[in-house]
Amino acid sequence: MKLPLLGTLFLSDKRKDLLLLLIEKPLSIDEIKDILDVTSSSMMTQIKILIDQGIIFYENDLYELSSFGEVIVKKMIPLLNTLRVFADNKEYWENHKINAIPSHLLERIEELGECELVEPDLNRMYELPKKFTDKLNESKFIMEVSSSFSPEYPYKYVDLARKGVRISLIITEPVFERFKTEYFEQLQVYLGIKNTELFVCNETIGLASSVVTDKFFSFALFYKTGMFHNHVMMSFEEKSLIWGEDLFQHFREQSHEVTYM
Known part of the structure; x- marks a missing residue:
């Protein structure tokens, strides 16, 4: 399994949004497209990267997180929430x-x-x-x-x-x-x-x-x-x-x- 993952995960909002969706439940490509309002071609590029990394897999017409992917996303959520707290009031946190x-x-x-x-x-x-x-x-x-x-x-x-x-x-x-x-x-x-x-x-x-x-x-x-x-x-x-x-x-x-x- 390739693992140059964390350096690339946060470069793509589409990948991040997809992973946050899949932590809830497996989804079909049509459901992913509708929720994220994206095209199949742009989303499939991100999906392929995540499949190659072993983060998600495809089964019975659904994409879902692997066990490895679940661990990563559960660790990722607090980090994203922390970044959001600071980003929303960046100047305040920097000056106090x-x-x-x-x-x-x-x-x-x-x-x-x-x-x-x-x-x-x-x-x-x-x-x-x-x-x-x-x-x-x-x-x-x-x-x-x-x-x-x-x-x-x-x-x-x-x-x-x-x-x-x-x-x-x-x-x-x-x-x-x-x-x-x-x-x-x-x-x-x-x-x-x-x-x-x-x-x-x-x-x-x-x-x-x-x-x-x-x-x-x-x-x-x-x-x-x-x-x-x-x-x-x-x-x-x-x-x-x-x-x-x-x-x-x-x-x-x-x-x-x-x-x-």
Whole structure:
């Protein structure tokens, strides 16, 4: 069997699309043509290459993955999903501190799926983005990790907690000290509501913030220069919510709870 395969697999979108189709079920050439909207001649060239490589085979008028092909495609899918996460917001990832994300979660970055960069309007640059706050208001629970401070948060979270939203916050020691100094009354009110939790992280939190709710997951990273601007990356995919909860638990294990002031 010839194996100069992986160097050529990603050069052809047609080959990649065909393999992703065949991981679902065997298909005839007519089905492949209809789904991929291609001609027989252009597709047969790609099919021949994959047959020569031992990735697919032809039997009973159907093309299907070989056992070897199934292994390759199952390994290929996470890689393609990872590339898609970075490609969709290439400039963002290039300019921000990706290494702030814990390594075991960075290895699962493909679980974020489709992400959208959300920023506030130009005339409200120091406020939280409206799409973010709108979704926050629709949530039944909120779990946040933050090393940055927004003056809106003390009032926003007290208001939501009073409406019955379950809220768990993990913040850094400097953020906690600012809360105590500048928003002591709001902090006392927050801690007095039964459906709230507050944790102070004993270790460094390298990212600006992450928020996971029953509706969405969002995160914000610092620029490589250390600067930060009001923005969030948002994902609404189910796997991203699990990823966000795992990120919260990572920092929860490094934190101590504050129950009263």
